Amino acid sequence: MIQADDLRFFLEVARTRRLVAAARGLGVEHTTVGRRVTQLERAAETRLFDRTPQGWELTEAGRGLLVHAEAVESSLLAAAEELGSARGRLSGTLRIAAPDGFGAFVLSPGLGGLRSDHPELTVEIVTETRLNLLATREFDIGISLEEPTTRGVRSRRLATYGLSFYASREYLSRQERPLDLAEVSRHPLIGYVDALLDIPALRFLDSALPGVRPAIQTNNVTGQWMAAVAGLGIAVLPDFVAAGDDRLVRIVEQTKIERTYWIAVPTEHQRLARTRAGESALLELVRNHEHLRAV
Structure with a gap:
């Protein structure tokens, strides 16, 4: 038996x-x-x-x-x-796996509503930028930049977001502002470490400026944002990261890049109240975010 x-x-x-x-x-x-x-x-x-x-x-x-x-x-x-859990109250741990940009700039500051509704619920945010972030299924809710293909996971599109070229005001005070991509390519660029980048959706520079190698490379968007703020060059950044930063200026406005986030929930977690509450909070967060468009 x-x-x-x-x-x-x-x-x-x-x-x-x-x-x-x-x-x-x-x-x-x-x-x-x-x-x-x-x-x-x-x-x-x-x-x-x-x-x-x-x-x-x-x-x-x-x-x-x-x-x-x-x-x-x-x-x-x-x-x-x-x-x-006490009747009507959620407790325990809700783990959300997400790319570093979404986790740091959207999810972490946007948890107020979920925390207010469920103060006894512990929320863990695990961030990393790699293709197999969701492969281990060690999460209740996963966010990814590619459609998840992991077996036993229900997924759907969550939101689209825009990215633009940004440089700091200080940098543009020293360098002539580029007006098109050809001029951008002559500036030091900030991007991902090519050898560590296995997510095609993050290869922004490859599609916009093929053959141009970033002078400064980091494996996360936070590092790219800070390098751009420090005036070290030009970076492609999500608008939800850079548009509200007064230290940065959007350049080459005619060039817009768009990507999609996917939300995934393992089959065995779909019935859990904490997972359903977390998923609802994420959907609400996306609907109310200035630089995300729910899909």
Whole structure:
């Protein structure tokens, strides 16, 4: 007979595709994970994974079990949440994973409403700019710049936003203001570290100024913003970061870049009250933001 606790190990292996990674997530030895998966396969009387050089791949039977295992996990999480919260009040932890720009400049300062409505709820914001930010599924709500392809995650478009070329007033007092992209290319540019950039949507300079290498490269938009403010060159920045900063001036106004944010929720977290509250707060934040357009 299948034991419900074995499903935890099955789910972690299905999501990470590696015994060591699954063991790390579960806080146990990898041998324990292997033993519990083997125990589950014996109980199910079928093979649930194919062990390949690329990782542990779900068999057809494993994919069938995955749906039921996630339903069990979702029910247990919802029950734990209900038992752990006073009636009508949310507590526990809501983790939101987001790109650094959205997390730092939109989400963090925009949490007032959610905190007022649910003061006992702890909100964790995890920010990073990389393509596989959502791959681990270690979040309740995820925001990404590309449509999520992670299995077992419901996603949809959240908002579009604009980006523009910006330079500081101090910089423009020393340098002639560029009037078009050809003139921009002759200035020191500020951008992402090319070797670390795996998100095509962030390759703004590649499309606007192909072949031009930024003189200053950082792996996050906060660093680019501060470099531009310091007068070190010209940067492509989200309007929600730079438009309200009096130290910066939008240049080459005729060139506008637009990108889309996606919102993702793991299947097992969709029924949780804290996830639904967080998702509603995000949608409200986007609708009321001057430089975001809800989609």
